[in-house]
Amino acid sequence: MATGEATGIAIVGCGYVADYYRQCLGLHDGVLRLTGVWDHDPARLTAFSSCWGDRAYRSMDDLLDDRSCALVVNLTTPESHAEVTAQAIAAGRHVYSEKPLGMTLAEAERMRAAAREAGVRLSAAPCNVLGESAQTAWSAVRRGAVGRVALAYAELDDGMIHRADYRSWISRSGRPWPARGEFETGCTFEHAGYAITVFAAMFGPVRRVTAFSSLLIADKRTDPPLPHPAPDFSVGCLEFDGGVVARITNSIVAPYDHRMRIIGEDGTLEIKEPWDYASPVRLRKAAQGRLGRLMERRFGGALASRIAPVRATPFRGGRGKPTMDFMRGVAELASAVASGRNPRLDEDFAVHVTEVTEMLQHPERFERPATVRSSFAPIAPMDWAG
Structure with a gap:
């Protein structure tokens, strides 16, 4: 071609x-x-x-x-x-x-x-790391907006889905949300990649994983009952090549919370919803002095300022539309093949995300902490991200 x-x-x-x-x-x-x-x-x-x-x-x-x-x-x-x-x-x-x-x-x-x-x-997939919100946060990290990054948190709690009215979730062509498959595959395999891809792009390969997972509510009220329900909770600490440590939590038990936080010596970057390309990226400066500590205890930190996005997203969800461009990863692969360059989300990166995800969902299969075998070459930001 x-x-x-x-x-x-x-x-x-x-x-x-x-x-x-x-x-x-x-x-x-x-x-x-x-x-x-x-x-x-x-x-x-x-x-x-x-x-x-x-x-x-x-x-x-x-x-x-x-x-x-x-x-x-x-x-x-x-x-x-x-x-x-x-x-x-x-x-x-x-x-x-x-x-x-x-x-x-x-x-x-x-x-x-x-x-x-x-x-x-x-x-x-997932390709949310190619979205405007993730690219804005990554750009802020590169230019030192929060100083040296030491820690990152990702909450991927989706609420108690089996108690929700998920049977009414119907796609445009009339397909119901595949509840049984989701419950048997597990929320970690379904969701952890949204955080792993962003953090790995920013901080490099994961080298060690310390994880715990559990099936907390076996009866998901399906008819018939699930023969092999997957863990509905996992938590893991990831140690990256550059010394950054991240904690990723996945569940379909805890109330809905998709916050991502990147914590540096000078402040914290916050993304409310990593599945939304238009989600704003906010910066809170590190607490200093008595007033700063008081605001941190009462309000979560200093007043947050919004980071200017690297570009206005051409994609807006809502009213039945997805909040992220699912085809962006496909287009990235196609463009890379056409131009002869290495895809940003190449096969090495995909293998790495799979290995780390398996360690989070099935820690019993690995030593603790588990050493990650796979790796990948540094990923370039999107051309428009600076």
């Missing part, structure tokens, strides 16, 4: 999240071109293709026989990611996979090895 030509992509998996990706496709005209969609469930495939007016492939083989498709967007269930990704790689396609890349480090490493042998590129 020549530089400047839109990359042909095909979506595999037409479930709940596929509608969010499809809603964001129009933001990348001239970069991405949808060649068609496929799902092994005929009802899902018909509903999705009818809703969006997209071509429906007759089979996965039909999709892979279409040479206008250069990149497969794998939006199948997490347990199917490895199989579908391997099939696309074997057919010579680049792949962008929904998170997680694999359910184990071993799965992720096998896919990376297959991609390299086939001479194709592999990338994985």
Whole structure:
């Protein structure tokens, strides 16, 4: 494909999240071109293709026989990611996979090895690190807005979802939120990447993980009951190459709280919602003197000032629209392949995020603290982020 030509992509998996990706496709005209969609469930495939007016492939083989498709967007269930990704790689396609890349480090490493042998590129969600909010915080860190960073916190608590009215959560093409799959995959595999990717981009590879996870509420009120519910709480401390330490908490038990905080010697950067590209980044200076300590105890610190965003986001969610551009990671991969550069969220980065996530959800599989084997090259900020 020549530089400047839109990359042909095909979506595999037409479930709940596929509608969010499809809603964001129009933001990348001239970069991405949808060649068609496929799902092994005929009802899902018909509903999705009818809703969006997209071509429906007759089979996965039909999709892979279409040479206008250069990149497969794998939006199948997490347990199917490895199989579908391997099939696309074997057919010579680049792949962008929904998170997680694999359910184990071993799965992720096998896919990376297959991609390299086939001479194709592999990338994985989440892509929120490419969003305006994360890039603004990262820019502030680089220019020393909070001094030397020592610590970072991420709360990824989603509220008690099994008590919520999730059965009414229906996507644009009519797909219900996949409760059983979410509860069995686990909130850590579903959500930890939103924090790991941001912190790893800023601070480099994770070297050690000390983690704990637990299934606190086994009965999620599903019918029939879940045979293998995943841990619904995890907490881990991550030690990065550069000496920064981060604490990441995941749960679907504690009240909704998605705060991210980056703590330096001179102050703290705060992001209220890392899933929202327009979420403001605020700076609180470190408490000094009696008045500063009093404000910290009573109000959480000095009055926060808003950091000017590196650019105004062209993407605004709300009214049924997602709050993040799900297709930005796909567009980043396509642009990198077209220009011959290394993708920001490359296969090494995807493997690293998978390994750390597995350590958080399944600490019993590793020594404590667990030494992280994988690594990745430094990631460049977005070109518009300075």
